[in-house]
Each structure stands twice: as C-alpha cells, then as structure tokens.
Amino acid sequence: MRDSEVRSWVTGLGLPGLVDVHVHFMPDSVLRKVWAYFDNARANYGVDWPIHYRHDEQERLRLLRSFGVIRFAPLAYPHKPGMAEWLNEWMRDFVARTTDAVMTATLFPEPEVESYLAKALDAGARCVKAHVQIGGYDPRASELDGAWGLLAEAGVPAVVHCGHGPLRGAFTGLDVFEQVLRRHPALTVVLAHAGMPEFRAAFDLVSRYPNVYVDTTMVGVRFGAAQLADDFVARLADFPDRVVLGTDFPNIPYAYAHQLEVIAGWAEADERLGPEFLRAVLHDTPARLLGAADQTDRR
Numbered sequence: 001m002r003d004s005e006v007r008s009w010v011t012g013l014g015l016p017g018l019v020d021v022h023v024h025f026m027p028d029s030v031l032r033k034v035w036a037y038f039d040n041a042r043a044n045y046g047v048d049w050p051i052h053y054r055h056d057e058q059e060r061l062r063l064l065r066s067f068g069v070i071r072f073a074p075l076a077y078p079h080k081p082g083m084a085e086w087l088n089e090w091m092r093d094f095v096a097r098t099t100d101a102v103m104t105a106t107l108f109p110e111p112e113v114e115s116y117l118a119k120a121l122d123a124g125a126r127c128v129k130a131h132v133q134i135g136g137y138d139p140r141a142s143e144l145d146g147a148w149g150l151l152a153e154a155g156v157p158a159v160v161h162c163g164h165g166p167l168r169g170a171f172t173g174l175d176v177f178e179q180v181l182r183r184h185p186a187l188t189v190v191l192a193h194a195g196m197p198e199f200r201a202a203f204d205l206v207s208r209y210p211n212v213y214v215d216t217t218m219v220g221v222r223f224g225a226a227q228l229a230d231d232f233v234a235r236l237a238d239f240p241d242r243v244v245l246g247t248d249f250p251n252i253p254y255a256y257a258h259q260l261e262v263i264a265g266w267a268e269a270d271e272r273l274g275p276e277f278l279r280a281v282l283h284d285t286p287a288r289l290l291g292a293a294d295q296t297d298r299r
Helices: 003-012 028-039 057-066 084-096 113-122 142-154 174-183 199-208 232-238 256-269 274-289 293-297
Strands: 018-024 069-075 104-106 127-131 158-161 189-191 212-215
Touching: 003 057, 003 256, 018 274, 057 069, 069 084, 069 104, 069 127, 084 104, 084 113, 104 113, 113 142, 142 174, 174 189, 174 199, 189 199, 199 212, 199 232, 232 256, 256 274
Parallel strands: 018 069, 104 127, 127 158, 158 189, 189 212
Antiparallel strands: none
C-alpha cells in the first residue's frame, strides 16, 4: 500500500477516517532538536533513522489529512524540569488553530505538575503524554502521584512510553510502571509501542487492568523493531478492543501506509480479527478513548 492509497482503503472499510493517538507536533525549536537527535541515530541507536516527513507544520497537517486522518492526538513531551507547562501552553494554541487535533498535555515530576496538569484538564485536554525514557524520570516519583490521581479521576488517557525500546532508560520497564498502576488501578493508560520490546508483559497488564491499552506505533514494521512474540496476534485477538492506532508521524523512517499494512496483516492472520478488528483499531476504539467519537461521526 502507498500513502496515496490509504484514504480509499480506509473508506473501503466503511470508516469515516483514521483516529491516530500517537502523532507528534511541538514547537519548531523543540522539533528541530528531536530531528537532530534522529539525524545522529547511528551514534544514538546504532542505526540510521531518516525522517520520512521532514516538512513544515502546514505540510505535515496536509499529509495527515490526505491519508484520511480525521482526528489525532498531537503529543509533545519535556526532557527537563520547567518545560512541560510551556509545552502545554503551546499545545493549547496549536489545537485552537487545528480543529482535527485533540487537545493534549504533558507532565514532568516537579512541584508544579499537579497545578499545571489540572489547568490543562480544565482547558479541555483529552490525552496526556508521558515519556519516561526521554524524560529520564521515575514514574513512581511522589511528585507525580497526585497527577496520576487527577488523570484517573478524570478518565483522561495517558500515552506512556515506559518500555525499554529503542533504548533502555533509567526507569523504563513495564514492571516499574505497573507499580503506578497498582497505586492507581483505574488509570487509563495507552502503552506506547505496545510496551516494546516487552510485548507479553504489555498484554499481561492489559489482562489485569481494565483501562490499559496498547498502541501500534512502530510495532511489527520493517525497521529495526523488536521481534514480535509468536503469540502476538493471538494476544491481539484476546483483547481486540484494547488496541489503538498510533504511528509516530512525522518522525518515522518509512511511509505512513506501512504501519497500516502491518495492522492489516494482523487482521488477516487470525480469523477472530478481520475487518471488525481493523475498524476498532483504526477508528472506533481511539475515537472513544479520546472522547472524539461524536466529532468523528459528524465528519
């Protein structure tokens, strides 16, 4: 499948469009630094990582819409204290001028986190990004306890990068994040990259916590991705309504359509999945999770 074919393929599934929970938009100054890191991926990751969609903001938005994406969660994340609140303010401005973007927020373990997170939720944030690996912080930190509690009470999902992929961090590992879930079992969490490379551990959390989901970001693609377990598709079939589309656009080293090809392959590999699974993953479940079902149905 080519990018130019995605929209017609989605329409053929009987969907109004795609809902992507894992897309990155952030201030240009921050994005340039992110791209610079990927430009040096041979040193950082041991493999080249050419950004496939290195375009200005308006072109990136045009491309997403051309794929048939009708709703998306633009995720930004801090790597140091004092940055998260500024990113949240930038995001409010971005969403105000981008009607198909769901308002998001981010956080960092610092004294002000509960205050600025509450402010973001009051302003309409429907999703929060937590990047344990890049932030280098302990998700169990006492400063974050109130923030996780706020999210659990509000029912707002957190897209959490807490797996070891692509690099092990000081506090990565699903066993670490499970301690957050034990304290806040009602917390709605999307395990970014399906917890890569700990896929089995990710599905174990899905089985034990009713509000834990996995996203598809970079899972199973032909690019240095972790090897999928032999029972991966079978586990998908066990939890078909707990899987949501995520892509990492624009920071991916391959075409957007490739991730969709991979997901379609899963649907074909198990008779319990099929088109119904595709409709759930690509639209219905992420739209419900982001509180965007009404908006997407009207488009």
